Amino acid sequence: MKLTIPLPKEYSFEKTIERVKEFEKATEHEKDKKLWRAIRLSSRAIVVGVCKNEAGELEIESHDKLSRFEQMELKEIMTHRWSLEVDLTPFYKRMAQNPILYSTIPDRMGFHIVRDPDLYECLIRTIISQQLNLSFAGTLIHRFIEQFGEKISHLDMWFSSFPTVERVADLNYEDLTTLQLTQRKAEYIIDLSRAIVEGKLDLSSLQQETDEEIMKRLISFRGIGRWTVECLLMFGYGRSNVLPAADIGLRNALQLLYGSDTRPSETEVREFAKDWSPYASYVTFYLWDYLTQQKKISKVTKKGYNER
DNA sequence: GGCCAGGCTAGCA
DNA sequence: TGCTAGCATGGC
Structure with a gap:
């Protein structure tokens, strides 16, 4: 079944998906002019394809029929993922005052931030990526998802949803080190997942807090430093004024x-x-x-x- | 073969 | 409080 969401002005779908195709090869697959991946709704995981249709809207196709509630949930996730609520016009106006910075803009007109569909996924992806070149980080994320995600078949392809926090909380450190994650990262990922399952950490409850408060709260957990929270603020909470100055x-x-x-x-x-x-x-x-x-x-x- | 990756922690002064 | 070795492995 299909849903559509209008794109904001100054939105280049083509430029925005380029980066996804490059850095999320592990999860996103192109077929029939759509970019497909598994997405987890609160009730179940589904496979979803997106493209820009002839009316200039974001068209979303699901592999299975969705209830009214699931449709709403999916629209909300997609609006967040593709930054559809973001109007870049004031950003470009501001950049025009700085000629050197502005030189990077013309090639990127309409290019939007692509966020992660959920906060837990964002946190784990970010931890895996700490201190690694992006290409190797992508390989590790791919292995992690393939190994522990739920498999769904669609269009003669297999898709793996991002592993649930409950599944990861149940793993042993060795399950992750065999994927070539370091012992320490294995500990961070599993211990944080356990903290979430045990209710000691609730990422979504921080949604209405300020950037500084989220920083203060999350940085106290082992494995989460400044940079990790900054990525979570940008790609998870969708905050617009984050500066990862040490990056x-x-x-x-x-x-x-x-x-x-x-x-x-x-x-x-x-x-x-x-x-x-x-x-x-x-x-x-x-x-x-x-x-x-x-x-x-x-x-x-x-x-x-x-x-x- | 060595240095660098979209860092973080533990241990030391 | 501030500094730094060590982690670990692929890519160039």
């Missing part, structure tokens, strides 16, 4: 963009970012994307040079 990718991007000899420190990043508020999440996201694109270009250039 290596953001610092590399600023170094490259400003043509600096050295990588800016966390303090210097805060100096760069003093006029980014209240759009720091978007500036960060655009700079991350700028960095990946530039890396790709330099790789192609090097390859061409070597082949000559």
Whole structure:
């Protein structure tokens, strides 16, 4: 069955899915001009495909019939995932005042942040990604989902939903270290899942808190540092003014963009970012994307040079 | 072969 | 309170 949601103005679906196709190869599969993945509703996991239809709306197709309640829930999850409530116009106006930053915008007009469908998934993905290059992190996430997720068949393909917190809470550390997660990350992931199951940690109850309060509450758990909360704020809670000032990718991007000899420190990043508020999440996201694109270009250039 | 990844913790001064 | 070695492995 199909649902549709209108896209906001300044929304480029094409540019927005590019990044998903690149970084979420493990969970997203393209078929019949739609991007498919498993999504967990409160009642069950389903397989969902999305595309932009001829009317310019987001079209969502589910592998199975959905109840009225499930339809509402799915629309809410998709609105959040694809940042459909975000109007980028004021962000672009602000960026126009900074020519260097603005140089990254024209190639990314309408490019929106793609968030995780749920907070637990976001937390675990972020912990797995700590201190790893994104490509290896993607491999580990893929193994984790394949191993412990629920399998659903659709369009002659198998999809795995993100593992439930109950399932993960029941695992042994060894179940994760065999996937090549480190002993410590295995402990973080399983201990946090147990804390959630036992009611010691309730991610959704923090929804109405301020960024600072969420930071204070979550950072007290083992395995969750500043960076992890910042990612959770951006990709889980959907906060628009997050600055992961110590993030290596953001610092590399600023170094490259400003043509600096050295990588800016966390303090210097805060100096760069003093006029980014209240759009720091978007500036960060655009700079991350700028960095990946530039890396790709330099790789192609090097390859061409070597082949000559 | 060595250094670096969209970090975090424990242990030490 | 602030600093840093160690974690672990793929990619370049």
